Amino acid sequence: xxxxxxxxxxxxxxxxxxxxxxxxxxxxxxxxxxxxxxxxxxxxxxxxxxxxxxxxxxxxxxxxxxxxxxxxxxxxxxxxxxxxxxxxxxxxxxxxxxxxxxxxxxxxxxxxxxxxxxxxxxxxxxxxxxxxxxxxxxxxxxxxxxxxxxxxxxxxxxxxxxxxxxxxxxxxxxxxxxxxxxxxxxxxxxxxxxxxxxxxxxxxxxxxxxxxxxxxxxxxxxxxxxxxxxxxxxxxxxxxxxxxxxxxxxxxxxxxxxxxxxxxxxxxxxxxxxxxxxxxxxxxxxxxxxxxxxxxxxxxxxxxxxxxxxxxxxxxxxxxxxxxxxxxxxxxxxxxxxxxxxxxxxxxxxxxxxxxxxxxxxxxxxxxxxxxxxxxxxxxxxxxxxxxxxxxxxxxxxxxxxxxxxxxxxxxxxxxxxxxxxxxxxxxxxxxxxxxxxxxxxxxxxxxxxxxxxxxxxxxxxxxxxxxxxxxxxxxxxxxxxxxxxxxxxxxxxxxxxxxxxxxxxxxxxxx
Amino acid sequence: xxxxxxxxxxxxxxxxxxxxxxxxxxxxxxxxxxxxxxxxxxxxxxxxxxxxxxxxxxxxxxxxxxxxxxxxxxxxxxxxxxxxxxxxxxxxxxxxxxxxxxxxxxxxxxxxxxxxxxxxxxxxxxxxxxxxxxxxxxxxxxxxxxxxxxxxxxxxxxxxxxxxxxxxxxxxxxxxxxxxxxxxxxxxxxxxxxxxxxxxxxxxxxxxxxxxxxxxxxxxxxxxxxxxxxxxxxxxxxxxxxxxxxxxxxxxxxxxxx
Numbered sequence: 001x002x003x004x005x006x007x008x009x010x011x012x013x014x015x016x017x018x019x020x021x022x023x024x025x026x027x028x029x030x031x032x033x034x035x036x037x038x039x040x041x042x043x044x045x046x047x048x049x050x051x052x053x054x055x056x057x058x059x060x061x062x063x064x065x066x067x068x069x070x071x072x073x074x075x076x077x078x079x080x081x082x083x084x085x086x087x088x089x090x091x092x093x094x095x096x097x098x099x100x101x102x103x104x105x106x107x108x109x110x111x112x113x114x115x116x117x118x119x120x121x122x123x124x125x126x127x128x129x130x131x132x133x134x135x136x137x138x139x140x141x142x143x144x145x146x147x148x149x150x151x152x153x154x155x156x157x158x159x160x161x162x163x164x165x166x167x168x169x170x171x172x173x174x175x176x177x178x179x180x181x182x183x184x185x186x187x188x189x190x191x192x193x194x195x196x197x198x199x200x201x202x203x204x205x206x207x208x209x210x211x212x213x214x215x216x217x218x219x220x221x222x223x224x225x226x227x228x229x230x231x232x233x234x235x236x237x238x239x240x241x242x243x244x245x246x247x248x249x250x251x252x253x254x255x256x257x258x259x260x261x262x263x264x265x266x267x268x269x270x271x272x273x274x275x276x277x278x279x280x281x282x283x284x285x286x287x288x289x290x291x292x293x294x295x296x297x298x299x300x301x302x303x304x305x306x307x308x309x310x311x312x313x314x315x316x317x318x319x320x321x322x323x324x325x326x327x328x329x330x331x332x333x334x335x336x337x338x339x340x341x342x343x344x345x346x347x348x349x350x351x352x353x354x355x356x357x358x359x360x361x362x363x364x365x366x367x368x369x370x371x372x373x374x375x376x377x378x379x380x381x382x383x384x385x386x387x388x389x390x391x392x393x394x395x396x397x398x399x400x401x402x403x404x405x406x407x408x409x410x411x412x413x414x415x416x417x418x419x420x421x422x423x424x425x426x427x428x429x430x431x432x433x434x435x436x437x438x439x440x441x442x443x444x445x446x447x448x449x450x451x452x453x454x455x456x457x458x459x460x461x462x463x464x465x466x467x468x469x470x471x472x473x474x475x476x477x478x479x480x481x482x483x484x485x486x487x488x489x490x491x492x493x494x495x496x497x498x499x500x501x502x503x504x505x506x507x508x509x510x511x512x
Numbered sequence: 513x514x515x516x517x518x519x520x521x522x523x524x525x526x527x528x529x530x531x532x533x534x535x536x537x538x539x540x541x542x543x544x545x546x547x548x549x550x551x552x553x554x555x556x557x558x559x560x561x562x563x564x565x566x567x568x569x570x571x572x573x574x575x576x577x578x579x580x581x582x583x584x585x586x587x588x589x590x591x592x593x594x595x596x597x598x599x600x601x602x603x604x605x606x607x608x609x610x611x612x613x614x615x616x617x618x619x620x621x622x623x624x625x626x627x628x629x630x631x632x633x634x635x636x637x638x639x640x641x642x643x644x645x646x647x648x649x650x651x652x653x654x655x656x657x658x659x660x661x662x663x664x665x666x667x668x669x670x671x672x673x674x675x676x677x678x679x680x681x682x683x684x685x686x687x688x689x690x691x692x693x694x695x696x697x698x699x700x701x702x703x704x705x706x707x708x709x710x711x712x713x714x715x716x717x718x719x720x721x722x723x724x725x726x727x728x729x730x731x732x733x734x735x736x737x738x739x740x741x742x743x744x745x746x747x748x749x750x751x752x753x754x755x756x757x758x759x760x761x762x763x764x765x766x767x768x769x770x
Contacts, residue, residue: 318765327557386701401736402699
């Protein structure tokens with residue numbers, strides 16, 4: 001059972017399951033009946049494009065082929081009832097024409113707006129999101145202060161977004177998030193509730209060079225793989241939301257979020273002939289004070305990068321009829337100087353002069369089929385991480401000088417319906433690697449060094465009331481009600497008490 | 513792509529129209545039918561299966577063990593221990609080719625394989641009782657990024673390739689020394705180069721099968737070995753090469769939207 005170091009009387013929630021279900025039902029009913037509004041993943045994107053949620057998302061934030069190209073084109077595609085940018089011009093119309101010309105994924109594209117672009121209103125592409133969730137674990141947790149040991153309802157995260165075009169060729173997805181205090185409190189003085197979150201600012205354009213039809217662009221972002229358009233790479237992979245009381249457990253590889261919001265990166269990408277995607281991006285650690293100013297706990301990352309961390313991506317996406325297949329690979333290398341004292345007990349923000357090198361290579365694939373009234377998506381990803389732990393081994397942070405860590409995810413998702421869409425998702429996950437006593441402790445049965453081995457299943461059913469239609473209030477609201485269950489067969493190298501961490505997470509996700 | 517329905521519609525219209533015209537046409541044509549030439553200009557994705565045969569020479573596992581227990585400098589001379597791991601290789605590849613008008617083909621390919629290559633050998637420890645240690649070597653991962661150049665005889669392509677390579681290796685030296693157990697382990701990602709060649713046969717419009725041989729050289733380099741039982745560490749040098757023979761199956765996408 002996972003512990004957080006002590007229980008407190010300052011529990012925020014002793015709510016029972018009935019109360020939580022009732023609250024979520026009321027909330028869902030309020031949106032469904034009261035507003036009777038269709039949903040968009042980011043309502044600001046919907047206002048800009050004039051497209052309903054289901055055009056870009058099978059199950060937000062999971063993307064359709066159309067959604068992937070909207071992102072590749074820099075979030076700049078217009079066509080809605082509002083001005084695309086504060087500086088809208090005919091060029092925006094031309095970009096859209098180019099976009100439509102490239103694509104054949106949407107059976108019914110919206111008619112060209114009859115209102116001249118100059119006569120449209122401009123609404124800043126600002127959106128907000130809130131997730132309220134009820135968490136139940138199979139066994140009560142300890143050290144969850146300021147929450148109860150079990151059955152908690154928490155409103156977290158709450159986010160504000162800039163999502164949309166800035167100019168005809170520049171767009172952004174930028175997120176600022178409030179995270180509730182984690183169970184057990186912050187582990188150091190630099191924890192924040194408000195922080196910058198996933199951010200991706202792009203320049204994108206199109207070109208034709210001989211037989212090559214190109215989308216090309218530049219991305220500036222803060223999380224390796226947040227710029228990716230397939231939901232098989234870490235930043236946007238399933239689960240799309242998780243309990244803040246007990247999220248996914250185990251030992252993910254470094255590329256799976258270790259440096260999210262701790263780095264800044266700039267890269268270039270191209271999508272050739274609507275088929276071949278290539279990208280190279282370099283990331284650099286933000287300074288301690290920079291991270292702290294942005295609301296990111298610097299000690300939340302394994303250390304500071306000693307050099308530019310290269311991230312690369314290649315993907316082939318052939319498509320025929322209603323079928324879309326992607327086969328790809330990605331990877332990164334992180335040269336990390338670990339913190340000397342992450343507790344800040346010694347008032348030190350220094351790092352070791354030696355560094356650990358993490359080399360991640362991932363392989364992923366996705367198959368999507370668009371039926372008349374459904375989407376079927378199959379996804380798989382495998383990441384192999386080679387760890388050369390020069391710093392940690394020398395300073396007793398690791399027992400081995402080198403370790404291997406592997407991460408596998410296999411997923412199937414079936415989204416049925418247009419409006420009143422129901423999404424069924426199942427995922428098998430498995431992490432395994434080298435035994436290391438300093439990193440993973442001691443096996444409770446053998447007494448030998450434990451492993452990071454963790455495996456199990458996740459299942460989720462989600463209800464999205466508005467997916468394809470344009471009802472009253474469109475395009476300002478969005479909602480997703482989900483029931484998620486995580487089952488651990490093995491956790492942190494042992495099956496003993498692994499089931500205690502099995503988690504039921506009932507949540508309502510609102511966007512406006 | 514959107515163009516396809518129109519192409520198909522046109523083809524359908526022509527095929528429907530042709531029977532009515534057939535009676536008016538001569539039965540033989542003055543122009544002999546020429547089958548369309550296979551074009552290697554395409555991106556492709558596929559899988560492969562084969563066998564891998566490595567050669568790994570470690571210097572000096574005897575000194576690693578004896579000096580760890582008895583102190584540095586205890587072992588006189590240098591000992592090398594070689595093993596030849598062998599096993600299956602299975603994986604996938606992704607690449608793109610361009611065929612010139614003169615049938616030369618230029619391409620780039622990324623390939624990754626899992627491998628069961630494993631081998632072991634015994635080494636004597638004369639300063640023990642004497643004792644015998646077991647050296648094991650595994651290669652469980654091979655990856656490469658290569659360029660390839662070839663000449664196409666229509667649907668048969670002869671090619672050579674070369675580029676950068678990566679091997680994921682694991683080494684163990686284990687046993688007992690004067691009755692005390694030890695288990696040194698070292699992992700590494702080693703970079704090197706690969707060169708090879710093969711023949712690719714396009715047996716259908718989208719499909720080709722190839723037979724390929726690759727020679728990998730990873731040079732030699734030091735590996736830090738650690739013994740989790742006794743807390744010993746030491747460096748050994750390993751020189752390694754790998755040879756792979758494999759059969760691959762590729763699906764050719766023929767550019768945008770096929």
